[in-house]
Amino acid sequence: MKEARKPNINTTPIELMPSFQFALSVDCVIFGYDQDVLKVLLIESDLPAYKGQWSLLGDLVRPNEDLDDASYRVLRERTGLTGMFLEQVKTFGAVSRHPAGRVITTAYLALVNVRDHQLKTLDNALHWHAVSDIKTMAFDHQIILNTCVAALQRKIQEEPIIFNLLEEKFSLRDLQQLFEQILGVAFDRRNFRKKLFTTGLLKDEKEMEKMVRHRPGKLYSFDRKAYEQIKRKSFVGLQF
């Protein structure tokens, strides 16, 4: 039985293709680390269907805007930040995910330093929430958040992106607590230090913590140059 030739977006002139009303958006999962807690930046939804619930920061993609640019614009407009870590995670395209129509959204993971940004808090009803406190969200945003938390857990073990969440200079305790927050496990302090030192990614800033009510710890920073060199020699292992 011979099947009719199937249409193909890549071989059929687009004028011949059926078209209909799609909306395309980006949603940013913006993580920050504040007072030893992993947080995410949310906005209160004022759509009737989700009155009082929290949602991610998003916006429609503009006609002449790349997808990545759209997410960057949302970040910049909302937090005043530029140059933050920002990476696509996944696209959510269930037919009924938005009550007002067919909206496909691409989720982005952003890591920001909560001290740097200037929130338009009054204007926007933006708030930082502890990730572990969030139980329900508008739309399918709880699923998107969970997906991005999982992506974050995986990615901090593959690339040294975790430093984007910390101040320029940080103590090893800061770093360890942040790892523990994100991964939900505890590490032995001595082994953690050894492991991090042997990565060669920490630069000793020759400074100490100040204003702490205990013995002050040394401060370190992420050694970008060392990282660039290490990357060149990296090798891919086999693991199940």
Place this chain on the structure above:
Amino acid sequence: MKEARKPNINTTPIELMPSFQFALSVDCVIFGYDQDVLKVLLIESDLPAYKGQWSLLGDLVRPNEDLDDASYRVLRERTGLTGMFLEQVKTFGAVSRHPAGRVITTAYLALVNVRDHQLKTLDNALHWHAVSDIKTMAFDHQIILNTCVAALQRKIQEEPIIFNLLEEKFSLRDLQQLFEQILGVAFDRRNFRKKLFTTGLLKDEKEMEKMVRHRPGKLYSFDRKAYEQIKRKSFVGLQF
């Protein structure tokens, strides 16, 4: 300086939002393993702009179709297969990526057994290509392919999905060669065996290769039940 409140897809009724002509598609990167070579299934483009070049198999997403369903439909229509491994990888949304207009596409990674499927080869100008032979493709499909190859390399080391590319029963040589093809490295045979046996994921089928002109090897299959049990106890490590 007070900024005006920004629009937000999640807080603004959709009727008020600007809309314009988007097209949304899925493209499938279909990998197969044939005659000891990693291959990808492509179709010849007949768009004038890309005459004679190869492109991925894709189609527009339908108004009432989930994104994942669209990719599954493409696979089913083209290969006659059902139940194959299929997973979203990334969405490509550059403004000018399609010459006919604004087309955002979501790339899916598919792993199929080349023996199982029934290609509509004559109808569709479909061909298997060695991944390493492909130098240029239509649209941004070369980038999409490279992204999916990298995703495949990463994922076969995280989850035992590689078995989707093999026959139900396979020899350890088949498995090792496939790993080597995908990762582009060579492994010591003895160490490879030990490693794979200690995963506990191989079931001894108590059968031998046949019709080989050397000593026949034992055949194994992927032990799904064992894998399900192992997954429950799995633990997340720390690694840079």
Place this chain on the structure above:
DNA sequence: ACAAAAGTGTTGCTGGTACACCCATGT
């Protein structure tokens, strides 16, 4: 008999884990 690939063990090294005591600072 020859060609081709299967099957098999040991050793050394590296990296992870478990674990306890003294030190510097603020109150």
Place this chain on the structure above:
DNA sequence: ACATGGGTGTACCAGCAACACTTTTGT
């Protein structure tokens, strides 16, 4: 002086890498 967390070393164990010879089958 006390509370808090900083800073350090060692011993054991597991997993990885390197490495060579014998066995089975087809021709």
